[in-house]
Amino acid sequence: MISTPINEQLGIKYPIFQGGMAWVADASLAAGVSNAGGLGIIAGMNSNGDQLRAEIKKARELTDKPFGVNVMLMSPFVEEVAEVVAEEKIGVITTGAGNPGKYMKKWLEAGIKVIPVVPSVSLAKLAERNGAFAVIAEGGESGGHVGDLTTMALVPQVVDAVSIPVIAAGGIADGRQLAAAFMLGAQGVQVGTRFLVAKECTIAQEYKDKVLKAKDIDTVLTGKRLGHPVRSLKNAFTREYLKQEYNSEVSDEELEKLGLGVLRAAARGGDVKTGCVIAGQVASMVKEEQTAKEIIEDLFTQGEKVLGGAMKWVK
Numbered sequence: 598m599i600s601t602p603i604n605e606q607l608g609i610k611y612p613i614f615q616g617g618m619a620w621v622a623d624a625s626l627a628a629g630v631s632n633a634g635g636l637g638i639i640a641g642m643n644s645n646g647d648q649l650r651a652e653i654k655k656a657r658e659l660t661d662k663p664f665g666v667n668v669m670l671m672s673p674f675v676e677e678v679a680e681v682v683a684e685e686k687i688g689v690i691t692t693g694a695g696n697p698g699k700y701m702k703k704w705l706e707a708g709i710k711v712i713p714v715v716p717s718v719s720l721a722k723l724a725e726r727n728g729a730f731a732v733i734a735e736g737g738e739s740g741g742h743v744g745d746l747t748t749m750a751l752v753p754q755v756v757d758a759v760s761i762p763v764i765a766a767g768g769i770a771d772g773r774q775l776a777a778a779f780m781l782g783a784q785g786v787q788v789g790t791r792f793l794v795a796k797e798c799t800i801a802q803e804y805k806d807k808v809l810k811a812k813d814i815d816t817v818l819t820g821k822r823l824g825h826p827v828r829s830l831k832n833a834f835t836r837e838y839l840k841q842e843y844n845s846e847v848s849d850e851e852l853e854k855l856g857l858g859v860l861r862a863a864a865r866g867g868d869v870k871t872g873c874v875i876a877g878q879v880a881s882m883v884k885e886e887q888t889a890k891e892i893i894e895d896l897f898t899q900g901e902k903v904l905g906g907a908m909k910w911v912k
Contacts, residue, residue: 599897599904603731603762603785607689607710608663610634611893614733614764616789617641617667617691618741618875620864621800624652626889628659629797633890637664638691646677653685663688665712670695683707691733694742694825696720701727712764716744721755721763729761733787736767740790740828740877743767743818749781756782770879772899779904788896790877794886801867804874807832811880820856823849827856830874834859 604612615622615630619642627637637660639652649666656664666687668678671694679700682690690704692713697704704711710730715721721732734755736748744751748767756763765778766787778786792798794805807830818826819838829835838855841847856873863872887895 599779599901601762601779601784603764607636609636611897612764612785613893613896614638614665614691614766614785614787615792615889616739616741616766616787617665617693618789618793619643619669620861621793621798622667623799624655624659626792626795626798627664628656628662629795629889630792630893631656631660631662631664633888633893634662635889635893636689637662637889639664639666641666641668641672641678641682643669643672643674644678645674646681649678649681650685653681653687665689665691667691667693668697668700669693670697679703682709689730696723698723698727701729714766715755716746716751718751718754718758721759725759725761731762731764731784732759733764733766734783735787736765737828738768738878739766740816740875740880742825743828748778752778752781752783768877768879770877770882772896772901773903774879775896775900776903779900788892790880791883791892791896792889793876794883795889795892796886797889800864801869803867803869804863805886807869807874808876808880808883809885811876811883813878813881816876816878816880823852827873827875828877830869830876830880832872832874833870834873 601612611634613635617638617640619640622640627639630637689710712731713724714733714735724732734752737743752765762784764785765783770791817831817835820827822842859873862868863874
């Protein structure tokens with residue numbers, strides 16, 4: 598079985614994290630992944646302190662295994678959330694949308710292992726200097742907010758630049774990609790898109806069906822003009838947004854407003870036409886709904902087979 602310092606030090610069976618996807622990663626999904634041997638992650642997104650505390654309580658009722666919380670640093674409630682994760686003694690937190698340096702001292706003193714998501718070598722080095730336990734090097738193939746570098750290019754450069762463990766994210770949906778991540782030097786992987794169709798995932802069925810029907814060229818980037826591009830599946834929303842994004846008469850403020858509430862509308866309301874259906878480029882490789890356990894076991898069974906037979910292809 599594939600085992601690395603990541604799963605050994607975090608007390609999980611497999612070195613795999615579930616992405617902390619906004620409006621997707623709730624207590625049900627996080628507990629399902631943790632019960633299956635991975636590290637489930639609750640999305641802090643725009644939750645206030647009380648809402649996050651309630652979700653943590655739910656997760657603890659559903660699993661006795663380790664799980665984490667993703668802290669979105671751009672959230673208006675980030676100060677509350679930073680306190681809650683420390684008070685609740687969360688073992689692991691991942692961070693996104695910014696630099697967690699301001700909160701590192703508090704979290705480290707609380708015994709939390711902090712693992713920032715980074716899109717570049719420079720941010721990985723900064724995270725290491727600030728005391729991060731590991732970093733998640735996320736390539737632009739992933740869904741949601743993305744950077745410029747691909748996973749294939751980013752992961753080995755980050756591995757070479759830091760001495761802490763690196764988790765690879767972006768474009769990982771089957772065992773071949775999992776095996777490739779380990780070959781690039783990663784000690785673990787983070788998977789988001791495939792867990793969208795986990796049976797423990799509580800998003801609208803319409804959202805899951807759109808992922809299951811996706812083709813290889815069905816994702817698109819919006820928001821480049823604003824400096825924070827987002828990858829999602831093409832639909833009426835993305836077509837209208839792109840039209841306005843390249844309209845010089847539309848202000849940045851007006852453009853920002855177009856994106857308000859659209860992810861929630863898709864994930865929770867099932868509006869996959871005028872809502873934003875976030876998913877990575879591997880959406881077309883996701884073929885069926887499975888339990889979190891089935892997903893993880895498929896990934897690692899195939900990954901081990903690929904790694905074990907590598908010399909069949911390279912002689």
